[in-house]
Amino acid sequence: MPERILExxxxxxxxxxxxxxxxxxxxxxxxxxxxxxxxxxxxTVYDGAGHPIPxxxxxxxxxxxxxxxxRHRGALRRDGHTFTGFGxxxxxxxxxxxxxxxxxxxxxxxxxxxxxxxxxxGLPDKLHTxxxxxxxxxxxxxxxxxSSLPPEERxxxxxxxxxxxxxxxxxRLQGAKETVFLAF
Amino acid sequence: xxxxETAAAPESLLAAPDQASQAEITAEIRxxxxxxxxxxxxxxxxxMTLVDFPPYRSSILRHPTKNPRLVDxxxxxxxSPAYGQRDVAAIESDLTxxxxxxxxxxxxxxxxxLLDSWGRPLANQLIEIWQANSAGRYIHQRDxxxxxxxxxFTGAGRAITDEHGEYRFTTIKPGPxxxxxxxxxxxxxxxxxxxxxxxxxxxxxxxxxxxxxxLFALDPIYNTIRRQRDRDRLIxxxxxxxxVPEFSMGYRWDIVVDGPDATRFEREEEH
Numbered sequence: 001m002p003e004r005i006l007e008x009x010x011x012x013x014x015x016x017x018x019x020x021x022x023x024x025x026x027x028x029x030x031x032x033x034x035x036x037x038x039x040x041x042x043x044t045v046y047d048g049a050g051h052p053i054p055x056x057x058x059x060x061x062x063x064x065x066x067x068x069x070x071r072h073r074g075a076l077r078r079d080g081h082t083f084t085g086f087g088x089x090x091x092x093x094x095x096x097x098x099x100x101x102x103x104x105x106x107x108x109x110x111x112x113x114x115x116x117x118x119x120x121x122g123l124p125d126k127l128h129t130x131x132x133x134x135x136x137x138x139x140x141x142x143x144x145x146x147s148s149l150p151p152e153e154r155x156x157x158x159x160x161x162x163x164x165x166x167x168x169x170x171x172r173l174q175g176a177k178e179t180v181f182l183a184f
Numbered sequence: 185x186x187x188x189e190t191a192a193a194p195e196s197l198l199a200a201p202d203q204a205s206q207a208e209i210t211a212e213i214r215x216x217x218x219x220x221x222x223x224x225x226x227x228x229x230x231x232m233t234l235v236d237f238p239p240y241r242s243s244i245l246r247h248p249t250k251n252p253r254l255v256d257x258x259x260x261x262x263x264s265p266a267y268g269q270r271d272v273a274a275i276e277s278d279l280t281x282x283x284x285x286x287x288x289x290x291x292x293x294x295x296x297x298l299l300d301s302w303g304r305p306l307a308n309q310l311i312e313i314w315q316a317n318s319a320g321r322y323i324h325q326r327d328x329x330x331x332x333x334x335x336x337f338t339g340a341g342r343a344i345t346d347e348h349g350e351y352r353f354t355t356i357k358p359g360p361x362x363x364x365x366x367x368x369x370x371x372x373x374x375x376x377x378x379x380x381x382x383x384x385x386x387x388x389x390x391x392x393x394x395x396x397x398x399l400f401a402l403d404p405i406y407n408t409i410r411r412q413r414d415r416d417r418l419i420x421x422x423x424x425x426x427x428v429p430e431f432s433m434g435y436r437w438d439i440v441v442d443g444p445d446a447t448r449f450e451r452e453e454e455h
Contacts, residue, residue, distance in 0.1 A: 008443075011232075012405060013408070017326065021314020021315075021376060077271060084265055085265060127248065
């Protein structure tokens with residue numbers, strides 16, 4: 001493998017006033033709401049004092065229900081039916097983010113998850129994490145990342161299935177149940 | 185967690201409770217950089233951007249305390265959303281043409297290339313920018329400092345990189361922006377950039393600055409990047425070739441997205 005020749009551009013905070021720069025219509029609707037197979041993935045982003053963060057931004061990127069990584073354009077201008085895999089949600093005043101999406105299928109036979117990135121005012125750089133589906137215990141047990149973590153850290157990466165089939169997943173930037181964040 | 189807990193009004197969170205002086209903040213910046221240097225000298229891997237950076241007061245409760253977990257990217261993380269030239273209209277990259285009249289301020293072109301760590305141009309990637317107007321005021325409703333809004337300037341734009349990885353925006357130079365991190369805190373003039381790469385791991389949100397800004401040494405956000413040589417890469421370069429006679433100034437700013445390592449080359453060989 002060749003050596004890197006350029007130094008990367010450092011990241012900075014998304015700042016306080018990003019909404020007018022990054023928002024676009026239906027940005028959190030990875031699939032059309034209530035369409036067959038559609039679920040809500042939602043949760044609260046918390047700070048180290050346990051307070052919700054009203055100025056955070058969450059992005060997800062995942063395979064489709066069959067585990068296929070979409071190469072379709074259209075994440076920016078939704079046509080209401082093309083699955084592009086990408087969504088963006090700014091938190092509400094109560095720190096709540098949510099997406100309409102589908103349960104991603106397993107890619108390469110691995111435990112399915114949403115790749116996720118969190119940004120916030122006060123957070124100096126992006127944070128990568130994963131939001132795993134809770135359903136397939138066997139795949140979860142075989143996952144290299146999850147199986148390397150103690151149970152309390154593993155729990156921060158696995159969403160909760162709600163009785164109506166949706167997914168709930170809180171993200172904690174700091175504190176006792178701090179979400180596990182990733183470097184590649 | 186009780187569901188009845190209500191969030192504080194976001195505006196009320198913008199002012200740091202202690203309101204330190206600039207001298208105190210500047211001393212904290214220096215001390216935090218020295219601590220990071222010492223950690224690195226002791227053999228620790230220290231990131232370019234320090235997320236634990238107390239002089240940036242709102243970071244205190246919003247940064248992870250554990251080191252990020254180093255993982256091999258999975259397949260999905262080695263791809264990123266697909267964009268193309270037609271996803272963005274040409275006018276979206278000209279922030280001076282979005283209203284019926286001309287915005288106030290110094291017109292300029294900001295142009296550059298999006299590259300990966302190996303110097304390869306990244307075509308068809310989405311770049312989003314947002315910024316304050318020439319008086320340093322954001323159009324965002326929570327920005328309430330008493331500088332004028334400009335009815336002819338929103339301050340948001342988008343572009344898709346061309347086959348050479350080039351992007352180009354026409355805009356006006358943003359003004360310095362006062363904030364409430366400490367007493368008499370001012371951000372150096374900057375443009376926010378959001379950049380997609382060809383892998384989700386390369387995703388980058390950052391800020392571009394302008395050469396010679398006297399506020400650099402005073403600004404906790406700019407200084408969350410601990411080394412001078414890394415901070416320098418956030419500063420656009422004045423480029424006379426990008427100016428337009430009797431019309432606009434020009435700055436060149438190349439963006440380099442990071443990694444990922446081996447797997448990326450393996451993937452490309454499959455195609």
